[in-house]
Amino acid sequence: DAKTTQPPSMDCAEGRAANLPCNHSTISGNEYVYWYRQIHSQGPQYIIHGLKNNETNEMASLIITEDRKSSTLILPHATLRDTAVYYCIVRVDGGATNKLIFGTGTLLAVQP
């Protein structure tokens, strides 16, 4: 089972920041937080990941709380093309496989 909890859906106005929350209250000290998204009828796309510190790349920012029990993915200026299902996943890196356990994610609908 997925170790994360996400709201099933969210709306965001085009051009505004989209803040997608994720709870992972049972996360272990060596587990990373990964975010993927899946645009309709396409394969999942890696967005960002982090362990403790906040991370930023060209797609998004990842804010992880100090206790690491929750995180927020931020899309700074959402566009219509950001409409997708966003998955938050926790996993240990460097293990036997690169297996990802997906939940049902958050459907983000960006409105014009």
Add this chain to the structure above:
Amino acid sequence: ETGVTQSPTHLIKTRGQQVTLRCSSQSGHNTVSWYQQALGQGPQFIFQYYREEENGRGNFPPRFSGLQFPNYSSELNVNALELDDSALYLCASSLGQLNTGELFFGEGSRLTVL
């Protein structure tokens, strides 16, 4: 685009038949994993291949099998198809020795079993 290509994109089979799905991994990636995604659900891990050997498997029966070739491309075979096998089948490639969660997915093969 990720550089991971899958074929065919869509196919229809009947119960009891067998199917083979194919995947070409991103250049330089030596690990391939396969996922099944039923409608409205997140993808589920089927298995992973590294250097032509299966080195990890999810909760799928033996009629789901695979191969990886020396050029790192891969096949997923499903025997004795059941209606519940209708799903999007996703292939993902990565650099195996790192085993991080940063995977590169293809667009998938959508299988319909009638």
